[in-house]
Amino acid sequence: MASFFEYAPDPDAPASQLVYTFGGAEPVAQIAPGTFLSTWTRDCFNGAVRTVDDLPTQVTDPRYLNPQTGPFYVEGAEPGDTLVVHFVSITPRESWGVSTTVPFFGALTSTPRTATLQAALGERTWIYGIDRAAGVVRYEARDSDLVVELPLDPMHGTVGVAPPLGEARSSLTPGSWGGNMDTPEMRAGATCYLGVNVEGALFSFGDGHARQGEGETCGVAVETAMDTVVLIDLIKGVPTPWPRLETDEYVMSTGSARPLEDAFRISQADMVGWVAAELQLSILDAYQLVSQTSLAPIANVVDNDYTCVAKVAKAHLPGVEPYGGIHARLRAAAAVWKRR
Amino acid sequence: MASFFEYAPDPDAPASQLVYTFGGAEPVAQIAPGTFLSTWTRDCFNGAVRTVDDLPTQVTDPRYLNPQTGPFYVEGAEPGDTLVVHFVSITPRESWGVSTTVPFFGALTSTPRTATLQAALGERTWIYGIDRAAGVVRYEARDSDLVVELPLDPMHGTVGVAPPLGEARSSLTPGSWGGNMDTPEMRAGATCYLGVNVEGALFSFGDGHARQGEGETCGVAVETAMDTVVLIDLIKGVPTPWPRLETDEYVMSTGSARPLEDAFRISQADMVGWVAAELQLSILDAYQLVSQTSLAPIANVVDNDYTCVAKVAKAHLPGVEPYGGIHARLRAAAAVWKRR
Amino acid sequence: MASFFEYAPDPDAPASQLVYTFGGAEPVAQIAPGTFLSTWTRDCFNGAVRTVDDLPTQVTDPRYLNPQTGPFYVEGAEPGDTLVVHFVSITPRESWGVSTTVPFFGALTSTPRTATLQAALGERTWIYGIDRAAGVVRYEARDSDLVVELPLDPMHGTVGVAPPLGEARSSLTPGSWGGNMDTPEMRAGATCYLGVNVEGALFSFGDGHARQGEGETCGVAVETAMDTVVLIDLIKGVPTPWPRLETDEYVMSTGSARPLEDAFRISQADMVGWVAAELQLSILDAYQLVSQTSLAPIANVVDNDYTCVAKVAKAHLPGVEPYGGIHARLRAAAAVWKRR
Amino acid sequence: MASFFEYAPDPDAPASQLVYTFGGAEPVAQIAPGTFLSTWTRDCFNGAVRTVDDLPTQVTDPRYLNPQTGPFYVEGAEPGDTLVVHFVSITPRESWGVSTTVPFFGALTSTPRTATLQAALGERTWIYGIDRAAGVVRYEARDSDLVVELPLDPMHGTVGVAPPLGEARSSLTPGSWGGNMDTPEMRAGATCYLGVNVEGALFSFGDGHARQGEGETCGVAVETAMDTVVLIDLIKGVPTPWPRLETDEYVMSTGSARPLEDAFRISQADMVGWVAAELQLSILDAYQLVSQTSLAPIANVVDNDYTCVAKVAKAHLPGVEPYGGIHARLRAAAAVWKRR
Structure with a gap:
């Protein structure tokens, strides 16, 4: 409730x-x-x-x-x-x-x-x-x-x-x-x-x-x-090492560091580990799948550290519902709330 | 011909x-x-x-x-x-x-x-x-x-x-x-x-x-x-300092360097200069417009230098037809050729 | 006392x-x-x-x-x-x-x-x-x-x-x-x-x-x-933007950042400003003198930011006694104290 | 001759x-x-x-x-x-x-x-x-x-x-x-x-x-x-991956790259491998010895790539005569030649 x-x-x-x-x-x-x-x-x-x-x-x-x-x-x-x-x-x-x-x-x-x-x-x-x-x-x-x-x-x-x-x-x-x-x-x-x-x-x-x-x-x-x-x-009891984002269409990992390639590395390595865990893939198989599917939009190149996003369409990750599908539940709750 | x-x-x-x-x-x-x-x-x-x-x-x-x-x-x-x-x-x-x-x-x-x-x-x-x-x-x-x-x-x-x-x-x-x-x-x-x-x-x-x-x-x-x-x-007689791309919807500048932020800087600075020239804007006005409109998809973070793309929708650059509109002419010629 | x-x-x-x-x-x-x-x-x-x-x-x-x-x-x-x-x-x-x-x-x-x-x-x-x-x-x-x-x-x-x-x-x-x-x-x-x-x-x-x-x-x-x-x-009333060091033979500026070239830049720019102020040189003259005289020993390339030192022999900076000569006074006081 | x-x-x-x-x-x-x-x-x-x-x-x-x-x-x-x-x-x-x-x-x-x-x-x-x-x-x-x-x-x-x-x-x-x-x-x-x-x-x-x-x-x-x-x-038959230097007192490895930390890494990794080979140390033992003994003078932070030097006193590397002691022989030959 x-x-x-x-x-x-x-x-x-x-x-x-x-x-x-x-x-x-x-x-x-x-x-x-x-x-x-x-x-x-x-x-x-x-x-x-x-x-x-x-x-x-x-x-x-x-x-x-x-x-x-x-x-x-x-x-x-x-x-x-x-x-x-x-x-x-x-x-x-x-x-x-x-x-x-x-x-x-x-x-x-x-x-x-x-x-x-x-x-x-x-x-x-x-x-x-x-x-x-x-x-x-x-x-x-x-x-x-x-x-x-x-x-x-x-x-x-x-x-x-x-x-x-x-x-x-x-x-x-x-x-x-x-x-x-x-x-x-x-x-x-x-x-x-x-x-x-x-x-x-x-x-x-x-x-x-x-x-x-x-x-x-x-x-x-x-x-x-x-x-x-x-x-x-x-x-409870589930750690998240770097901020992640989820929308209806995408899962995203972020990394923030300098130089910018380190921000990229953090975000991509997090995505590889995340995809491996969600799809029960080996690390090398996940590395391969992410390499061919990830978008990499830069977030900022101006703050004290720079931020990069690794962004993969859920359509390319069959059946993935991270964190137990909580995004969909919150989306639904938000829709109900907006209609109130 | x-x-x-x-x-x-x-x-x-x-x-x-x-x-x-x-x-x-x-x-x-x-x-x-x-x-x-x-x-x-x-x-x-x-x-x-x-x-x-x-x-x-x-x-x-x-x-x-x-x-x-x-x-x-x-x-x-x-x-x-x-x-x-x-x-x-x-x-x-x-x-x-x-x-x-x-x-x-x-x-x-x-x-x-x-x-x-x-x-x-x-x-x-x-x-x-x-x-x-x-x-x-x-x-x-x-x-x-x-x-x-x-x-x-x-x-x-x-x-x-x-x-x-x-x-x-x-x-x-x-x-x-x-x-x-x-x-x-x-x-x-x-x-x-x-x-x-x-x-x-x-x-x-x-x-x-x-x-x-x-x-x-x-x-x-x-x-x-x-x-x-x-x-x-x-x-003839028109230089291009770094590779640029154009599609029907976007103009793009590239930069290649390490660290990756320098590839970003090159691509964005080129786009600022390009937009300023095309729209007859001051450099600061172009810097501002690019800052609010540019996408920044990373190209590679693996080669001897890294590559970043600055990508702005032409819809945000009213009337821009770079290089005298050559892209549209080549698109049209290619369409004719494909139908041959 | x-x-x-x-x-x-x-x-x-x-x-x-x-x-x-x-x-x-x-x-x-x-x-x-x-x-x-x-x-x-x-x-x-x-x-x-x-x-x-x-x-x-x-x-x-x-x-x-x-x-x-x-x-x-x-x-x-x-x-x-x-x-x-x-x-x-x-x-x-x-x-x-x-x-x-x-x-x-x-x-x-x-x-x-x-x-x-x-x-x-x-x-x-x-x-x-x-x-x-x-x-x-x-x-x-x-x-x-x-x-x-x-x-x-x-x-x-x-x-x-x-x-x-x-x-x-x-x-x-x-x-x-x-x-x-x-x-x-x-x-x-x-x-x-x-x-x-x-x-x-x-x-x-x-x-x-x-x-x-x-x-x-x-x-x-x-x-x-x-x-x-x-x-x-x-x-009192004298700011120091980045940590500096002084010995009997050298003055030193430090910079800490990533990438390492930024740590170098911070330390060298601080030294240029410091030398300009101490010797009443123009910035370009100080830039020139520092360029030909500075040592640049790296401090660390392992911490959350990296540290670089700009180090110039006082012999190359005639008459410089930074911060009113306080180093010499403290050295003397320390010598007295050690002999106590 | x-x-x-x-x-x-x-x-x-x-x-x-x-x-x-x-x-x-x-x-x-x-x-x-x-x-x-x-x-x-x-x-x-x-x-x-x-x-x-x-x-x-x-x-x-x-x-x-x-x-x-x-x-x-x-x-x-x-x-x-x-x-x-x-x-x-x-x-x-x-x-x-x-x-x-x-x-x-x-x-x-x-x-x-x-x-x-x-x-x-x-x-x-x-x-x-x-x-x-x-x-x-x-x-x-x-x-x-x-x-x-x-x-x-x-x-x-x-x-x-x-x-x-x-x-x-x-x-x-x-x-x-x-x-x-x-x-x-x-x-x-x-x-x-x-x-x-x-x-x-x-x-x-x-x-x-x-x-x-x-x-x-x-x-x-x-x-x-x-x-x-x-x-x-x-x-003949001995490769050298990156330029190295030797004087009577020091052995040195160089690395050139951007960002500057990569130039540092190249030079230090080369020195670790070199010291390991010369002293028949394990890589971790050489890593340790180099970590406590290496100087790291920067060479340039201005060229197309930046250069860093790893510099270790031979006094800390007992018995090392790299490349079969050729430096000493060339020094001696040069001394003879200079006296001619």
């Missing part, structure tokens, strides 16, 4: 009161497995970049970027379990979104890590119109007149739990705990599996994007506050 | 007589722009791996892997031009294809570059049935009974011209001259643009795959000999 | 009571700038690997590796200041040290990040005799009779402060806060400069090595408990 | 007539093993950058950079042999050397591979005075008055043979065949071991540096023409 829990963060709270780490923060609420959690998330700038004249380095505090909603203490979650987060709906709260360039941040600029002596690229802001009814995000060039209507495709850049080893990790970073993976696959209809590292899992999420290219090349998607409903569940 | 040229390599020639480099080989024929070139390519093993009992290290000579058909001298091609290769048809010649693991080759093993002290993974061969009529490639597990029918999706792993700076590069390596990019996007219906580095361009291709996952994880796709028709054209 | 503080950790405390993060731990003591701090550090295995029959995966808990002594709250330290740690003496506590291979850890093996499907290398333990009087560390081969006497060269692998952004980072990881840099340059006579990120700095250190090769190739140096004296000082 | 051969390239030959690849060029002369080869090499700019007003992009042709002297056909050399190149003397021909920054080239700038959208760093030239008698290289700042005298330390950046697989590789690139490794260890007194890939080996070298920092950070050392004498020898 699914229950329902609404968590409504204060829209007027100062940025300094939000949470910016996975791990190291006190839970804001406790929820039971089987709960529909309805809440909302701020955009990555805490709403401070609202016009083309607002530049991130002028209107935001670098300590307070990418605020998370949560963490939520999930009852019964213990290390070695798998937290299940099914995205029921992800809806932009506003009729606008924002993207920017940020000095020394992004894939096509030097950064504090890929350090060069060059001057920064220009800092600039783009405001996108969002038309939820039409399903459209409107790009407007700054230096010429081009306007392009792009499909609305809402997602969360950041979804995760507390990391292992007592670490607290910035919400700007992805890893085995999830975090800032920035994959467009994290959309409504997807189920995300996260290994639990601490009691209560301490799940949080944020960083809504009205849409995003693969790789998030300039480092900033179409950022927007989101109204989101997730259905939370828990699988 | 398109002409037609058939080049029929000798199927009985010993492997040592084929060509294994881009650059450094004499042309096998001369063709004019506007020519339909009909030919065939051997599989990457020169056909030597034919049963599950054939292991690459036992039946092949490491000096003779990935044979190319060509090179072809394209009349009038000079450094600074762009060679245009439209893939009219790519059809497996045989009713079977082959994949293998190869010791210390592939993404999920150490290699001579990512050198470790570990023992190699097992070497193993899989034979796939190919049903051209049904459009099916049949995977058969070696250690259990699983059989999976996968969609036939023929492509060429290797397409390129002679490199600059007097280099001759192994057909196992991708780069700015094309070469072993191993992207599944190189399928019939696609047009490939290659910058010319030497007189005559010296175009060659090979490495047919009945299908391939993105990343080509184990290093070997479903390898097979191919009957292929390409329509060759030439754009 | 230098004061003296002895902090004597309990040798019998269980491993679970030690500290394994930078950030996220309560200070064990408060010290004033100008204090000689005399203490000791456990080896990275908490002393659990003592004979060649002790294997790390059997006798240690993976949650409790690389224990730190500290953290120490330094009076007056605030974000934007520089903590100064001069190593007065580093002396092995025992007459033995230990090194091991660890499955899927080290530079010449696949790891959970550079993930492959290969089997692990063998796990094995080497016990080294340490002769403090003779200054010798004795290597003994396990599979044959070779014995080699190597110079004793004690150092600390781990030195750091709490990181910024509210993070708590595992003591297995290096970064801008210091941490597990694993550079042999961290020996007695060196002064380490660390940027302060939180009030009190929260300095800790550990991971003593009787000696270590550059890169720490197998991932484990000659690990040993250490009796160590450091002289702590504080420079 | 050593013979003597002088090869005097024409100083007036146009740049286009020089050789810029390893492989793909006809030999300029044939020499027998045991020959002292006396010759000279141009600087990397063909001598075209002579004053601070000469900028590389204005006075050089990008097709003609890093000219090589050679290739030399070594009698009897066959694939599977090892070519031995002992550097008897390396002496600057001129009283000046030159360094520059080059747009989009170097470690602290974006490049065509690490592609960003930023503007290039400024292009600038520094002229160094060279005083051979005093052993001094004089740095002069361009934007202020600083002058620093640095030790003269002549070396060759480029030393190599024809690569395998029919490749011809640009002299700007290092690899298993040697090439543009840019290690300061390639100085007089050192012996370089190179695996032979083609008949006659086709040895060439160039790219003299009056001195160079480790990493060659800005991409250009103190470039100068060199008068050089090498003593050439050949070891």
